[in-house]
Amino acid sequence: MKKDINVNVHHLTRVEGHGNIVVNIRNGNIEKCEWQVPEAPRFFEAMVRERHYSEVQRITSRICGICSIGHTLAAVKAIEDALSIQVTPQTNKLRRILKHAENFDSHVLHIGVLVAPDLLGAPSVFPLVATHAEVVKLVLRLKRLGHEWGSLLAGRTTHPTTCVPGGFTKIPTKNELLGLKEKIIANVDGINALVETVLSLAGKIPDFNRPTEYMAVSNNMEYGMYLGPTVQTIMPDGTKQMYDAHDYRKITNEYVNPRSTAKYCKNKLDSYAAGALARFNNNYDKLYPQAKKIAQALGMKPVCGNPFLNSAAQLVECAHSVYETLDLIEELLVDGIKDEPLVPPKKFGQGAAAVEVPRGILFHEYSFDKEGFCTAGNCIIPTGQNHANIQKDFEALVPILIQQDKNEQEMELALSMLVRAYDPCISCSTHYLKVKFVK
Amino acid sequence: MNYIMGVGNYSMFDDSIGIKIIEEIIDRNLDQGFSAIDLSGNLLNIFSYLNEDTKRIVIIDSGEFDLRPGEFIWFTPDLVVSTKELTNITSHEGDIIKVLKLALETGYHLPPIEIMGIQPESIKSEFGLSKTLQSNMERYIQEAIVKVLDE
Numbered sequence: 001m002k003k004d005i006n007v008n009v010h011h012l013t014r015v016e017g018h019g020n021i022v023v024n025i026r027n028g029n030i031e032k033c034e035w036q037v038p039e040a041p042r043f044f045e046a047m048v049r050e051r052h053y054s055e056v057q058r059i060t061s062r063i064c065g066i067c068s069i070g071h072t073l074a075a076v077k078a079i080e081d082a083l084s085i086q087v088t089p090q091t092n093k094l095r096r097i098l099k100h101a102e103n104f105d106s107h108v109l110h111i112g113v114l115v116a117p118d119l120l121g122a123p124s125v126f127p128l129v130a131t132h133a134e135v136v137k138l139v140l141r142l143k144r145l146g147h148e149w150g151s152l153l154a155g156r157t158t159h160p161t162t163c164v165p166g167g168f169t170k171i172p173t174k175n176e177l178l179g180l181k182e183k184i185i186a187n188v189d190g191i192n193a194l195v196e197t198v199l200s201l202a203g204k205i206p207d208f209n210r211p212t213e214y215m216a217v218s219n220n221m222e223y224g225m226y227l228g229p230t231v232q233t234i235m236p237d238g239t240k241q242m243y244d245a246h247d248y249r250k251i252t253n254e255y256v257n258p259r260s261t262a263k264y265c266k267n268k269l270d271s272y273a274a275g276a277l278a279r280f281n282n283n284y285d286k287l288y289p290q291a292k293k294i295a296q297a298l299g300m301k302p303v304c305g306n307p308f309l310n311s312a313a314q315l316v317e318c319a320h321s322v323y324e325t326l327d328l329i330e331e332l333l334v335d336g337i338k339d340e341p342l343v344p345p346k347k348f349g350q351g352a353a354a355v356e357v358p359r360g361i362l363f364h365e366y367s368f369d370k371e372g373f374c375t376a377g378n379c380i381i382p383t384g385q386n387h388a389n390i391q392k393d394f395e396a397l398v399p400i401l402i403q404q405d406k407n408e409q410e411m412e413l414a415l416s417m418l419v420r421a422y423d424p425c426i427s428c429s430t431h432y433l434k435v436k437f438v439k
Numbered sequence: 440m441n442y443i444m445g446v447g448n449y450s451m452f453d454d455s456i457g458i459k460i461i462e463e464i465i466d467r468n469l470d471q472g473f474s475a476i477d478l479s480g481n482l483l484n485i486f487s488y489l490n491e492d493t494k495r496i497v498i499i500d501s502g503e504f505d506l507r508p509g510e511f512i513w514f515t516p517d518l519v520v521s522t523k524e525l526t527n528i529t530s531h532e533g534d535i536i537k538v539l540k541l542a543l544e545t546g547y548h549l550p551p552i553e554i555m556g557i558q559p560e561s562i563k564s565e566f567g568l569s570k571t572l573q574s575n576m577e578r579y580i581q582e583a584i585v586k587v588l589d590e
Contacts, residue, residue: 042450042564062449065480109483126537129544137545140486147484158479159449
């Protein structure tokens, strides 16, 4: 039957603008099908100008309340690149543990608080307390682990204080690392329980496939998260290509789209995807066996082209983060964790870096004058890189939904789930209270 | 342990008041007998502090209270219901009232919690604070400290 359908998801509840979903179908024909981003520019690149290199990561960490560790790490890596600072192996290990903490924390939040309600048929996590209390408790328990894991390394998970150019201002003690190890081990059963929960709901994840290009940090030392200056893309046919992160402008190719205040990106195709699924597709071989086992149970293998499975890839990464962190802690304990002075700059110039944050590959670039003050900055965040891909997914998915004779409500849910699967971070909204006194 | 926690978004002008108060407390070493915690927008992190050994929590947040800009009101979570609608699209939105309700419903230990709700002058995408809120900073800090140390 040829229907008229109007989907208008506008996030009017926010003080700041966010993403809108607008689909207009007349007599079965698509008149409009848009992912719109009306977010106001935030000018962080301008804010870091004329600031000393030691301040830059503290400013850019404020770009995001969830990915502030990632923004800190991308900034310190880019600053260190510009200042010819080679950090110690201990610093790299601590930073990798910190990166895992952020990804674990954010992924648990996304899977448990945002995706689970869709799969369990609830409008948000709050009603789930009545129907699926054990799932909610499990998610909160794992979220708490992620927070404490990151806080130990970074001083605090939101806007870290200890991770600075040249190293750390404070490192955990041997006993604190042992304590973290015990906490993580004590929560392995929780990870397994979360996997079981998702597996039991996997049939509700939409079956949709749209081949695209996937971009992620990649190197031969780890499942690309933090190390290395290299970026990889994988095409739908499995063809891979490596790039130097310093050439990030040539692979992100930012451009302006009239439906968005955020810039769009593309590389070889009209769009590419960043995020857990992009990492999974690019770096599957370097996943820990326990993580691969979860992927296999979920029926996932590279190259996976279902964007709804980005959340499933996040779950796979949670397991990877747990087991790699346990190994990194063990290495630090064997080597003997020790205070190290910050490595000083050797020069002041220009540098760039790529780091994976929960939502995908993040690029930072800075230039400094001879006194160490920033003269230019550039940050390309993963959600910005995903906007074009979300739009292309919309264009492929809506005709399928029409063919499946979905009604307005079902179409809105499917498109919302699709956007949600990307775990977007359009900008940190305000957390303004809105209450009514009842007593 | 007692805690003062700041909630808000650092880059949304007066919405950052809770975080700015925490910064000021730490910078001036006023956190004696309690810890000052920057929750920012990561509201679920409060669960790490909902332990038996937590005696009292003071939360500072901006909000719409029908007051003059800069004025504030003390209330406990049980006195209000949230009317804020969450989009459930991104993990970047939060509501401390709903989070505390979630904690209660999932069996977490809730110590006495007092919320200082500050009426902003302006919420916009900009760093800083309005002169109105900035000029009240000392009063906010002193009131919060008295409240958190109140036996």
